[in-house]
Amino acid sequence: MSLMSEIGQKAFNLGVPLAVHMDVTYRCNERCVHCYLDHDDHGEMTTSEIKGVLDQLAEAGVFFLTFSGGEVFMRRDFFDLVEHARRLMFNVKIKTNAVMIHEKEAQRIGQLGIDTIQISVYSHRAEVHDAITKLPHSFERTIQAIRFLHDQGLRVTIANVLMTANSADHAGVQQLAADLGVQYTLDPTITPMMDGNTSVLALRIPGEALPEIFHNPALVTNQEEFCAPPKPPSDEDLEGYSCSAGHSFCYISPYGDVFPCVQFPLPTGNVRQQKFLDIWNFSPQLKEVRSIRAKDLSVCSSCSHVGSCSRCPGLAYMEGSMRGPSTADCEK
Amino acid sequence: MPEDCIYIARSSAIAARALAGEMMVMNSADSTFFTLNEVATIIFQAADGQTPLREIVRLRICEEFDIDPNQAQADAERFVAELSSHGILIVSNQPLVAEAV
Numbered sequence: 001m002s003l004m005s006e007i008g009q010k011a012f013n014l015g016v017p018l019a020v021h022m023d024v025t026y027r028c029n030e031r032c033v034h035c036y037l038d039h040d041d042h043g044e045m046t047t048s049e050i051k052g053v054l055d056q057l058a059e060a061g062v063f064f065l066t067f068s069g070g071e072v073f074m075r076r077d078f079f080d081l082v083e084h085a086r087r088l089m090f091n092v093k094i095k096t097n098a099v100m101i102h103e104k105e106a107q108r109i110g111q112l113g114i115d116t117i118q119i120s121v122y123s124h125r126a127e128v129h130d131a132i133t134k135l136p137h138s139f140e141r142t143i144q145a146i147r148f149l150h151d152q153g154l155r156v157t158i159a160n161v162l163m164t165a166n167s168a169d170h171a172g173v174q175q176l177a178a179d180l181g182v183q184y185t186l187d188p189t190i191t192p193m194m195d196g197n198t199s200v201l202a203l204r205i206p207g208e209a210l211p212e213i214f215h216n217p218a219l220v221t222n223q224e225e226f227c228a229p230p231k232p233p234s235d236e237d238l239e240g241y242s243c244s245a246g247h248s249f250c251y252i253s254p255y256g257d258v259f260p261c262v263q264f265p266l267p268t269g270n271v272r273q274q275k276f277l278d279i280w281n282f283s284p285q286l287k288e289v290r291s292i293r294a295k296d297l298s299v300c301s302s303c304s305h306v307g308s309c310s311r312c313p314g315l316a317y318m319e320g321s322m323r324g325p326s327t328a329d330c331e332k
Numbered sequence: 333m334p335e336d337c338i339y340i341a342r343s344s345a346i347a348a349r350a351l352a353g354e355m356m357v358m359n360s361a362d363s364t365f366f367t368l369n370e371v372a373t374i375i376f377q378a379a380d381g382q383t384p385l386r387e388i389v390r391l392r393i394c395e396e397f398d399i400d401p402n403q404a405q406a407d408a409e410r411f412v413a414e415l416s417s418h419g420i421l422i423v424s425n426q427p428l429v430a431e432a433v
Contacts, residue, residue: 004365007356014352063349063356091347091358113345115360155363 011061011248015290017280018248019064020057021262024050024081025254026070030097030133032120034163034203036193037070044254047077049272051084053252056276058088068095068262070254073105082112091115095159098145099138106145110152117149118185121158122165124172132165146180156182162213163190163203170213188213189328191263192318204328237307238295245313246289250280260289264314266322289313292323299325337425340388340412341381346420348376359419366420371397372411379421381428385412 001009011018025044026037045053057065065085072078072094085092092112098119101109109117119142123129126139133139149156158177160170170186177184190204205213215223241247246260246268256272258279259265268286269279280286292313298321300306315326342348348357355373357366368376371393378388389408394401415421422428 003367007351007367011351016351018351058349061349061351063347063351063358086344086347089346089348091360113347113360115347115358115363153361155360 008244008248012244015281016061016248017057017250018062019066019244020062020250020252021066021068022050022053022252023069023254023262024067024072024078025075027074028069028071028097029074029099030071030135030138032122032133033165034132034161034190034200036191036200038194039070042255044075045256045272047080049256050081053256053271053276054081054085054088054090056271058090060277060280063091064093065090066093066095071100072096073100079108079112082109082114086112086114093118095120097133097138097142098149099135099141101145101148103148106148106152106154109149110154114154116155116157118157118159119146119149121146121160121173121176123169124176125169128166128169132163143176143180146182150181156180158182158184160184160186161190162186162188162205164205165203167205167209167213186213189315191315194265196318231307233294233304233307238293238301240294240307241290241292242294242311242313246286250286258283260286261314263312264289264317264322266314266317289322296323297325298323338385338409338412339381339383339424339427340375340379340385340416341422341424341428342376342379343419343422357415357420361419364418364420366415366418371407375408375411376415376421381422381424385409 008018026039027041028039067082073096082092092114093116094114095118121129121142122132129139130136146156158173160173162170174184188205188210190200192198193200245264249261251259251262252271256270257267258269258271259267266285266289268283271279294306295301300309300311309329311329312326313322315328316322316324319327345361346357346359348355350373353370355368355376357368357376358364374392375388378392385408386405389404390401393399393404393408412421412423416423
């Protein structure tokens with residue numbers, strides 16, 4: 001077990017919130033066809049409110065902090081927030097579409113000790129990328145920003161969300177990442193909208209097309225192991241948990257709502273009304289999430305894949321029950 | 333470098349957090365990840381750039397753990413050299429101003 005895995009397991013066992021994903025805004029300058037967010041501002045936390053939450057997160061033991069959105073640079077105070085987070089010695093990752101990052105912004109990011117910048121790129125073809133983001137010239141601006149950031153020595157990862165509109169382009173984006181000297185990650189998960197609207201799921205790559213995708217080594221490094229028939233689940237598998245959501249990870253929305261994960265819209269409390277640690281330690285909803293073991297899952301406990309499945313309890317929750325299957329993962 | 337003149341400060345490129353008595357430290361420049369034991373954590377936390385290493389060892393290590401000052405100093409210097417080689421600590425024979433983020 002690597003040192004990082006050991007730390008993750010230790011935090012999980014101790015119930016320490018090792019990692020938090022914080023969306024600082026849902027506003028965005030792109031209108032991606034698959035996006036699960038409503039982009040209006042319904043009362044985002046102020047600069048001082050977010051700084052106060054960051055202070056609490058540091059005190060609670062949070063180490064890995066992801067800033068995301070919406071588009072983070074829609075907030076004029078974003079650099080102020082990142083600087084505060086770095087003073088508190090978080091390991092900071094930023095998710096952005098990067099279209100507002102020019103040379104000056106890249107230089108400033110380069111001075112902040114950021115771990116990784118993850119940037120969404122949908123295709124190596126500008127017309128396909130721009131058709132998904134609905135922002136003309138977004139491909140050109142995003143790629144230019146990646147160059148600026150790379151020039152600063154920053155670790156950049158291209159995140160390639162796959163859907164029907166770009167399903168044939170993952171190899172092209174992977175090559176583009178290699179040409180730019182940055183990392184690449186691929187994700188075929190399309191999530192229902194936060195309000196429960198499932199219309200965007202029509203954009204998902206159909207199950208019969210997934211085997212081709214999953215032969216991409218960027219997604220599945222050991223295909224032989226991945227495709228091997230599952231071993232019968234052990235007692236240990238059945239006593240295990242699905243993922244770190246609510247155990248050592250949580251999500252905070254721009255309005256201060258705390259959820260087990262960004263893909264798990266089960267409200268557990270709001271940091272405008274309660275201290276973060278009071279929510280983390282005493283929320284009945286979080287306690288319920290933490291109580292669910294594989295043996296408690298209504299369908300999955302009898303599935304031969306239960307020991308190795310990437311089942312997402314949040315997607316299962318959105319399908320009707322956090323103890324049920326997440327069917328998109330069944331297809332994988 | 334005379335040992336009495338060693339000053340240490342934490343690099344602005346690092347992230348750090350205590351977890352159950354151990355300090356996790358990661359350097360964003362190369363993603364090297366460490367956990368520090370209790371004594372190393374004390375030195376790391378005291379690395380304000382202003383207090384000489386010998387003072388840190390005398391006041392924070394020797395008195396608290398009742399160990400031989402020379403051995404403690406030698407151990408501390410080895411630890412500081414290792415973390416310095418990974419860009420975690422900055423070492424100087426002059427007081428240091430903490431790197432602004």
